[in-house]
Amino acid sequence: MSAEVTARAAELGRLHQAVPVQRYRSLLGHWISRWFRPPRPAQLEPLPAIGPGELSLSFGGHATVIARYHDLAIAFDPMLGRWVGGVRRAVEPGLAPGDFSDVRLILISHRHADHMHLPTLRKLPRTATVVVPAGAAAPLSELGFSRVVELQPGADLELRGVQVIAAAASHGDTDLSRGLSYVLRGPGPSAFLCGDSGYFSGFADVGARFAPDIALLPIGGFLPTSFRPRHMSPLDALFAFEDLRSRLLVPIHHGAFALSYEQLDEPARWLVELAKQRGVRDHVMLMAPGQSERFEAC
Numbered sequence: 001m002s003a004e005v006t007a008r009a010a011e012l013g014r015l016h017q018a019v020p021v022q023r024y025r026s027l028l029g030h031w032i033s034r035w036f037r038p039p040r041p042a043q044l045e046p047l048p049a050i051g052p053g054e055l056s057l058s059f060g061g062h063a064t065v066i067a068r069y070h071d072l073a074i075a076f077d078p079m080l081g082r083w084v085g086g087v088r089r090a091v092e093p094g095l096a097p098g099d100f101s102d103v104r105l106i107l108i109s110h111r112h113a114d115h116m117h118l119p120t121l122r123k124l125p126r127t128a129t130v131v132v133p134a135g136a137a138a139p140l141s142e143l144g145f146s147r148v149v150e151l152q153p154g155a156d157l158e159l160r161g162v163q164v165i166a167a168a169a170s171h172g173d174t175d176l177s178r179g180l181s182y183v184l185r186g187p188g189p190s191a192f193l194c195g196d197s198g199y200f201s202g203f204a205d206v207g208a209r210f211a212p213d214i215a216l217l218p219i220g221g222f223l224p225t226s227f228r229p230r231h232m233s234p235l236d237a238l239f240a241f242e243d244l245r246s247r248l249l250v251p252i253h254h255g256a257f258a259l260s261y262e263q264l265d266e267p268a269r270w271l272v273e274l275a276k277q278r279g280v281r282d283h284v285m286l287m288a289p290g291q292s293e294r295f296e297a298c
Contacts, residue, residue: 005201008239012199015235016225021266023223030258034088040290042094053297055188057214058293060095060174061289062256063115063195063274064241065216066103069186072160074105076182076193076216078124084137084257090264091256094289105159106130109195110179111139111169114257119145129159131166133180151180162186163212170200171230179205189213196221196253197237198229203243214295215246219271223261231260232269238278248274248295249284256289 024030048056050068058066063077078100080093097120106128109115116136121143128145131138137148149157151166158164161166166181172178181194183206192212216238221231232240234251240247254267268286275281285293 002201002204005204005243008243011201012236012239016228016233019223019225019233019262021223021270022263022265023261023266024258027258030186031087031188034090034258035086035248037088039089039092042092044094044096044290045292046294047099048156048294050294053112053188055098055214056285056292056294057216057250057294058095058099059193059250059252059287059289060093061089061091061211063109063218063253064093064095065193065252066099067161067184067191067193069188072105072162072185072186073100073103074107074162074164075100075103075124076107076119077109077115077195078106078120079114080120080123081117084259085257086116087257089117089256090098090258094291100124104128105162105164106275107146107164107182107193109138109169109193111136111176112196114259115179115195117222124156129157131164131182131208133166135175135176135178142249153180167192167206168200169197170202171192171196171198173221177230182213185210186233187271188279188297191213191216192246194240196231199232199240203240207245211245213246213298214248214250215244216240216250216252217241218256219251219267220262220264221260222267234264234274237271238274238280241280241283247283247298249280251284 153168158167222233
């Protein structure tokens with residue numbers, strides 16, 4: 001780790017000594033109260049048409065995203081379920097199974113059930129290629145996809161003119177938590193997709209090599225702060241965004257499942273507050289479940 005990254009990590013540690021967010025007094029009590037309340041509806045939008053040189057992002061809630069180039073639709077961590085264990089979803093998914101009908105590439109960050117959700121994967125086109133971290137292919141063997149590819153950090157593949165580069169993530173070293181992030185380079189803006197990770201030097205490495213135009217980064221699951229080695233806070237995500245040298249930050253992994261002690265709406269609120277303080281509010285795009293945005297190459 002470089003001295004600069006070490007210094008930034010130390011700075012983040014100091015800044016997290018007082019985290020100004022509302023938290024649940026009892027996470028178990030919150031879970032029980034949610035069991036009897038249906039999820040709030042999402043505002044689903046028609047998926048946009050994509051022309052040459054464009055990229056669209058459609059946010060499904062939690063970490064689920066569909067990224068579309070002109071000739072390729074890519075699903076990232078598709079999860080349309082309403083439960084993670086005993087935790088009920090707070091907002092309905094912003095995408096429906098039919099929205100994935102033209103998906104030909106599925107990227108999975110790691111094997112936790114809120115990211116590699118087998119019931120959702122069973123609903124997706126079998127003609128798709130699925131990319132997973134090393135050791136994660138076996139659970140998918142009976143789903144009938146045309147191809148399942150395991151990648152190590154630094155490896156890549158190309159499909160329909162889009163290059164997918166696997167990059168490291170820092171989410172633990174068990175079979176279920178060990179994962180990847182991904183860089184997309186196609187005929188339009190480039191993107192970086194990260195499902196779960198703590199802040200680490202890998203973001204600076206990706207920034208130095210690729211400087212992806214758009215960074216999709218997780219911002220939930222960080223309280224207590226002992227969770228931060230595996231889940232970034234909004235402040236961690238802003239530091240990662242700077243390291244990536246990206247032009248736009250799209251936050252994901254928030255607002256759907258209460259899996260940690262910060263209240264569900266707090267990561268988005270705190271991110272906006274921090275972005276204003278750091279003078280980058282115009283470079284943060286907060287998307288609601290069901291929202292799609294289209295981007296053109298510079």
